[in-house]
Amino acid sequence: MGRKFSKRKNAPPRKERDPNATYVAVVKENAKMEEYYKAQKIMSDEEWPVFWEHLKVTLPTTFRITGTRSHAVEIRDTVKNAFVPHLRDISVDGVIADPPRPLAWYPDELGWHFDVPRTLLKKSPEYAKFHQFLVAETEVGNISRQEAVSMIPPLLLDVQPQHWVMDMCAAPGSKTAQIIEMVHANEQPKVVPTGLILANDADYRRSHMLIHQTKRLQSPCLMVTNHDASLMPSLKLAPNKAGEVLPFQFDRVLCDVPCSGDATLRKNPMVWNNWTHGGAMGLHGTQVNILQRGVQMLKIGGRIVYSTCSFNPMENEAVVAEMLNRANGSLELVDVSHELPELKRRSGISDWKVFTKEGEIVDRMEDVPETAKGKFYPSMWPPKNAGDLHLERCLRIYPHLQDTGGFFVAVLKKTAHFVVPNPSRPQTEKPVSTTEDKEKVKEEAKETVSEEEASNTGDKHKLDTPEGSEAAKKPRMSRAERFGAPGPKEEPFLFLDSTNADVELFSKFYGMDEDFPKDQFLVRSEGEKNKTIYFVSEAVKSILKSEDINRLKVVNTGVRTFIRQDSNSPAECSFRVHAEGISMMRQFFSDARVMAVQLAEVIILLQSPYPKTSEFPEHIQERLTALPTGCCIFEFDPSLEQDKDKPNPRWEGQGLTGFVKGKMVFPVWKAQVSFNMLLNKQERRSLAMRLGVDCVDSPHVVEGGAKGTIAKTAAAAGDSETSSADTPMAEADEEEAVEVEENQE
């Protein structure tokens, strides 16, 4: 058993690897790097050897239990009660290991780690079973493989359900997923959170990884964009239902910037070979520019978290110090020493050294050799007022402290309006503290570039390559060179009127609540008959309806809720409920299209692709016959099962409800004489595994879905093969569902 829980879909096929290549174990030494970090004095001489040796040890496996709180707790308890007791005291060939355990600092025991030798993983049947569970749950999105340290920034962002949050450099999206869960943390029935998550990445291809990663969370509050984060546009939003025009600003901003990544040595041993003095140099400017745009778009009183997976002060404290000085008193480092108290950390540093690419220390910008001038910014050096900036409030996470990777995190609060300093003005050396100083700053602000202007002025306010330098003479890299090929032009987002005939049709058919916001449905194909209907939150709508929306490149938003199902069997309503939307929409539906079913009926649907009414138990046949053709919703409540505590043979000693607790809802198509569970292959398998039964694969790939334990799976598994959920390719998947329905007769 490998360390990965699931096969990576995008891994290059074996044949692409060089057959003649010889694989030599990486030598985990790098004298230049060692000398560099010793010079930075990031820790005491006594601690150094422990730190350095720890970088050479492979990382433990870590995972996070994802999803809405109640659902995540169910999975957590399964790990705790169904698996961990069986993984204690296991010994194979004299090798023993501690069982999986929760990360001490992760709230509610939803983050876990384990470090088990390969022999044990391979030979122990108990671990084989645990692995099978992890693979299945990862595939369907209930468990996410995520490095422990990468879980920290969202936790320190302190997100509340009403917050508007921007994740500026978000792909592949593990932190975005945490943020979405936080916005949805209240889980009140029939409430769509007022919060918003804008997840952005400059790389179009990676923005689609982000879509895939977050899709399983089915949030109508999420919007994915594709911009250089330092140039996120300003927009004038459309008025919301209360008639207010909210600013396009955020309560929380996550700035998890591109970095040299040298703190990921334990995970990426190639860093030992590739580390150079120049690695961080080209990134400092980008990092400052992204952070600055984040601060501009942060509301006063809001929190911004800046993070990197690098140990390098040039990418860390130097960036934070420069931003604090530019902010001139409108930004401060937050003391988070009491947050996540179990997390062991070291303080940020206030003094560091700057090296040339050749490994020479340069004390001041003025001393940089002429040939290397273009590579350096004055902000790379500790500013004169470094001691006043409270850089010790930054968090440095070192691998030997809690057996993790390394990370840097700074939590900042915006305390006043921030004005981008005019580049022609000298840099501020002292932060403002007195009221008098603050008044002076306000006056100065009038002379400087405003936030609005800054966002419209492109590079003007940014940390530019020093004038006259070699780098400045070089032609600028194109956007495509920096961030990969741009994506195609996006289809528009077109809202349907609440009186639209299709909206009225499916609202009536499923008995939708009168007060459901029917004006938040949209389509993406202009002029065609509405095929896929998406639902977005009010906040997302106020952005999409902005008069400046063409300035924002939105690549994905909205939860697919209804799909037009053209069919040979006459149905009163041709719209079926989609996997992504079923958990949310069921709350707003009457029981008219809902069938309460028991385990026996679920098993029949799992073990036969198109069971006829006569194949179901007699007591339910009458109800099934009475159902009109078309889409219906099957609801299964395991807690009502008579045998709920009977040991499940597949999961040692666990009764059915020990494994599956919450209600599940999934769409089923009733044709004239038979039924078809609208779940795809992975969803069917995962459900069967949870129930401890076998299943047959449906002969066609079907986009379908369910709620609760199944529903989470639906979204994750449903589109795992497609690069984009909302591209015409995904639409093509929908076509296949039509075939299924017609074939079953």
Ligand SMILES: C[S@@+](CC[C@H](N)C(=O)[O-])C[C@H]1O[C@@H](n2cnc3c(N)ncnc32)[C@H](O)[C@@H]1O
């Ligand atoms: C450290 S990774 C982010 C990891 C992510 N936050 C997560 O937890 O999964 C940095 C990301 O920044 C993106 N990126 C690089 N330059 C950018 C820019 N100027 N604006 C926005 N994103 C950028 C990269 O494509 C990459 O996906």
